[in-house]
Structure formats: C-alpha cells, structure tokens
Amino acid sequence: MSVLLSTKCAEKALRSTSAVYHIVKATSLHGEEKVINEMARRERDSTGVSYGEAVTQAAARHREIMALSEKGEEYKSLSEGLSRESSLPLTCISA
Numbered sequence: 001m002s003v004l005l006s007t008k009c010a011e012k013a014l015r016s017t018s019a020v021y022h023i024v025k026a027t028s029l030h031g032e033e034k035v036i037n038e039m040a041r042r043e044r045d046s047t048g049v050s051y052g053e054a055v056t057q058a059a060a061r062h063r064e065i066m067a068l069s070e071k072g073e074e075y076k077s078l079s080e081g082l083s084r085e086s087s088l089p090l091t092c093i094s095a
Contacts, residue, residue: 023062024069036062 027035039058044051 020065020068020072023065027062027066032062 023035026038036055036058039062040051040054043049043057044054047054049057
C-alpha cells in the first residue's frame with residue numbers, strides 16, 4: 001500500500017513538474033498572451049464555457065503556474081541548503 005501510494009504521488013509530481021516546465025517554456029518562446037489564449041481555447045473546447053470565462057480561467061491558471069516556477073528556484077536552494085547541512089559531519093560539543 002505504501003509503495004503504491006508513493007508511486008502515485010511520484011507520478012503526479014512528475015506530471016505537475018512537466019506541466020509547469022512546458023507552460024514556462026511556451027511563455028518564454030511565444031509570450032504570455034499567446035499562451036493564455038491557447039490555454040483558453042483548449043478550455044473552451046473541452047468545457048464549452050464562454051470565451052471570456054475561458055480567458056479568465058486560463059489567465060488565473062497561468063499566473064499560478066508562473067508563480068510555481070518562480071518558487072521552484074527558492075525551493076531548490078532550500079533543498080540544497082538542507083542537503084548540505086545533513087551532509088556535514090556531526091560534532092559533539094562537550095559542556
């Protein structure tokens with residue numbers, strides 16, 4: 001059970017990481033407006049919502065994804081710092 005749950009979490013994390021990567025890459029290559037419009041078009045095609053609603057949803061999702069991308073660097077440095085700390089030899093301090 002534990003292995004299955006870990007596998008599902010890992011698969012979900014990979015999909016999420018991949019999604020962030022592709023949206024950030026598309027934004028850097030094509031610009032925010034084109035990416036949001038394409039996200040809106042896909043949302044509209046799949047759900048049938050109005051164009052305005054689709055753009056609003058796409059813009060909100062895009063902001064969230066870009067915020068995750070920006071946080072990624074912060075979290076990476078946090079993780080590296082913790083890794084460095086845990087790899088330092090432990091020293092005993094006598095009283």
